[in-house]
Amino acid sequence: xxxxxxxxxVNPNVIKLLLPEAKQTKTLDKSQILLQVTADHQYxxxxxxxxxxxxxxxxxxxxxxxxxxxxxxxxxxELTVQDLVNVLQIGTEIKVKMILxxxxxxx
Numbered sequence: 001x002x003x004x005x006x007x008x009x010v011n012p013n014v015i016k017l018l019l020p021e022a023k024q025t026k027t028l029d030k031s032q033i034l035l036q037v038t039a040d041h042q043y044x045x046x047x048x049x050x051x052x053x054x055x056x057x058x059x060x061x062x063x064x065x066x067x068x069x070x071x072x073x074x075x076x077x078e079l080t081v082q083d084l085v086n087v088l089q090i091g092t093e094i095k096v097k098m099i100l101x102x103x104x105x106x107x
Contacts, residue, residue: 039076
C-alpha cells in the first residue's frame, strides 16, 4: 500500500480516478498490468491510452509471455456495473486474472 501511494505521488502523469471504497484490502506480488478507466470512458494500459475497440488486443499483447499475469482494474466509481462487466468479460475471454482496485476509507 505504501508503494502504491508513493508511486502515485512521484509520477506527475497519474490518471485521476475516484476509486470505490472497500473495508479490506490485499496487495499482489505477481506480474501486474494496470488497466484504468476514467469516468469519460478513456482506457489506459500502464499510462498508455488505448481505444476501447483495441482493448482486447492490447491486453493480449501486454500479457503475452508473462507468467500468471494479473490485470489490476482501476475504474472510476462513477462508471456503471455494466462498464465493469464489459472489462471483466475481456479478461475472461483472454483467460487472465483481473482484480478491482479500491481505496481504503481509513479509520
